Structures are given as structure tokens and as C-alpha cells.
Amino acid sequence: MGARHELFATCPRGLEAVLHQELKELRMGRIERQVGGCQFQGGPAEVARANLWLRTANRVLLRVDRFPCPSDAALYEAAREVPWERWLRPEGTLRVQARVQDSALTHGRFVEQRVKDALCDRFVERTGTRPSVGDEDSDLRIHVHLFRDRATLALDTTGPPLYKRGWRVAQGRAPLPETLAAGVVLLSGWDRRSPLVDPFCGSGTLLVEAALLAAGAAPGLGRSFGEERWLSSDARAWERARSEAQAARRATPKLQVLGSDLEAERVEDTRANLASAGIEAAVQLEVADGRRFEPRPGWNGQVLTNLPWGVRVSDPARVLALYEAFGQRLREGASGYGLALLAGEPRQVDALGLPGERVELANGNQPCVLLRSRLA
Numbered sequence: 001m002g003a004r005h006e007l008f009a010t011c012p013r014g015l016e017a018v019l020h021q022e023l024k025e026l027r028m029g030r031i032e033r034q035v036g037g038c039q040f041q042g043g044p045a046e047v048a049r050a051n052l053w054l055r056t057a058n059r060v061l062l063r064v065d066r067f068p069c070p071s072d073a074a075l076y077e078a079a080r081e082v083p084w085e086r087w088l089r090p091e092g093t094l095r096v097q098a099r100v101q102d103s104a105l106t107h108g109r110f111v112e113q114r115v116k117d118a119l120c121d122r123f124v125e126r127t128g129t130r131p132s133v134g135d136e137d138s139d140l141r142i143h144v145h146l147f148r149d150r151a152t153l154a155l156d157t158t159g160p161p162l163y164k165r166g167w168r169v170a171q172g173r174a175p176l177p178e179t180l181a182a183g184v185v186l187l188s189g190w191d192r193r194s195p196l197v198d199p200f201c202g203s204g205t206l207l208v209e210a211a212l213l214a215a216g217a218a219p220g221l222g223r224s225f226g227e228e229r230w231l232s233s234d235a236r237a238w239e240r241a242r243s244e245a246q247a248a249r250r251a252t253p254k255l256q257v258l259g260s261d262l263e264a265e266r267v268e269d270t271r272a273n274l275a276s277a278g279i280e281a282a283v284q285l286e287v288a289d290g291r292r293f294e295p296r297p298g299w300n301g302q303v304l305t306n307l308p309w310g311v312r313v314s315d316p317a318r319v320l321a322l323y324e325a326f327g328q329r330l331r332e333g334a335s336g337y338g339l340a341l342l343a344g345e346p347r348q349v350d351a352l353g354l355p356g357e358r359v360e361l362a363n364g365n366q367p368c369v370l371l372r373s374r375l376a
């Protein structure tokens, strides 16, 4: 077994408990829930499995140092002591990103520059040459977190964020990030077999993520990860994790999927994404108005949907009227259904007029609310 590291998986706000559960199911060590993610421990095998399997995480970071950082000199000296040459070739590319809060050093850009200077000076001293600064796709991405004059230096093992699964071929208008959609599916309590209904399906993110879950499909199986480009990368650990994930994938249970949207183009987006994700399902897709939604009686299905939030809409009353009409259709005809309805704000949930538990979530900086319940 390789060395153990402090790892941190980041996730959308509100999904920390779901991520914690995912890490538990992956049998990760010393999991600790924090704001914005979970800390855990592991070596190369855990880095590979976390990246391949986590559905709600955006990134997996590996901590390389933590130190008091009251000044520029303290930052530079500590960053110069880090053995960067373990991970990066002298001719490689790097990118540094800093987040700074409540500290003597106040400028993120300056912090990024100083860590880059320290790293490059170390390389020049040891090898006579230095890595160059690259873009998002650099060989090594370094995260600096400076909080109350304590700095944490971490390496991003993920590369492009984990919501980039590789199945999306159509965007729709306001697609949910795959990580948030997976979180909604996991929070919904869906049994992974019952029919799925999304009457505001847009590009179909919720339906695809639900079906991938039902198939036991590792969401990262179709992509590569940042850590695989490190000098220290353990190719065998990745191979093992990938073949385990391949073996775990079942044929999707023959799900009944019913998706609809007011816009014909969105319905086509959903069709394209379901096909690209290789979902085997009895898919029924149609153009329909959610205000006249008619649940199939006796389906005992799961309504999983992300209603329009009306963020850029000039007439919020019209959006509320849509929630009222949809809520009424559910109250009248959806007995036995599980509900997971993602709304933009509490007022919109009120307008649904449905019982249930509210979970506060966020899409980036935009807060949102999930109502979950089962109608008697």
C-alpha cells in the first residue's frame, strides 16, 4: 500500500452529508464532514477510487502542507520547502489558485504568484530549469487556502472538475451540474427501480444521473484525471480501480423513464444525453406543459424534477403560478409517488402546496431548495 495522505473532496453546498455517505460506502478512512466538502485519508488506490466513483464531489484535493502564514516571507519559505519535484517534471506546466480569507495577506493573485515563485526557484536551484505556467489543463494544479493566517497547500488530483463526466452532448438552457443532480437523486430516496418522471426535463441531467446510479456505473469511468499526469502517479492503482469499476457496472435495470418539457428542443437534448450515456431504458419523451401534468395512476414512480427558477425572468408571479398549477396536479393525481422537486427559493416551494422536508442546497452561488416527500 502507498503512503497515506490527507484528502479533501469538495462538493456543492448542502451536499456534505450525502458526500459523507458516499465516502463511507467507498470504505474510505477517517472521514470528517466539513463545510464545502469532506476530509478523509488514503493512498493512491483511494485517490483513484474517489475520483472514479464520487457522484457529488467536484474535486479531490491532496494536502501537501499546512503552516502558519502571517507574512509573505513565511509563505515563500514554506512553499520553497515543499518537494514539488516529486510530482512535476522540470519541463512541466503548473497552475496555482488561491483563496484568501481573514488573513494578513489579502490578495489571492499575490499569494498565487509567491507560491509559483517559490516552486520555480526551487526547481532552478536543483535542476537549472523551471516549469512554466499553464492553463486549466496544466500538469500540476496547486490550491492554496489561506484562512486566519494559516495556509494549506493542496494538489488537485482531479483535473477538469468531476461534474465533467463525459456523457453530456447537449446543454439545454440551464443544465444542472451533474454533481448537484446526483445529490438530488441520492437525497430523493429513490429505490433505483421504480419509474422516473421529470416533467421539466431540460437536458435530462436528473434522468441520466439517476439511471447511471441504478446501473452501478462509476461516473468517472469515461475520463482521465489530473493525478495520472503526476511523476509519482501509480498506474497500477488506476488500472485496478478502473477494472473494478468496469466489473461493477451492471446493465441498467429496465427503467421506465418519462421525460417532458414545454420546448421540443429540450426533449431532443434529453434524448441525445440519454443515448450518449448508454442508458438502456424504456424512454418516453414528449413535449408537454407541466401545468397540465398527469401522473400515471398506480405507477408508484419517482418525480425528480428541477422546475424553472425564474432567475432571469421579469415576472416572478408567472413562475409562482406554474408552481401552484404543478403542485395541484401532483396533489390530485400522484398518490404513491416519491417527490424530489428542486425549486429556486422557499416562496416557490410554498406555492407547490405540498407536504415534505426542505433541504437547502446551492448551485454555485445561487441558493436553491429541494422539497422531498412521498404522497400518501
Ligand SMILES: C[S@@+](CC[C@H](N)C(=O)[O-])C[C@H]1O[C@@H](n2cnc3c(N)ncnc32)[C@H](O)[C@@H]1O
Pocket: 171, 172, 173, 174, 175, 176, 177, 199, 200, 201, 202, 203, 204, 205, 206, 260, 261, 262, 263, 266, 288, 289, 290, 291, 306, 307, 308, 309, 322
Ligand atoms: C431549470 S430547467 C431544467 C434543467 C434540467 N434539470 C437540466 O439539467 O437540463 C427548467 C425547464 O423547464 C422547462 N419549462 C418551463 N416552463 C415549462 C412548462 N410550463 N412545462 C414544462 N416545461 C417547462 C424549460 O423549458 C426548462 O427546460
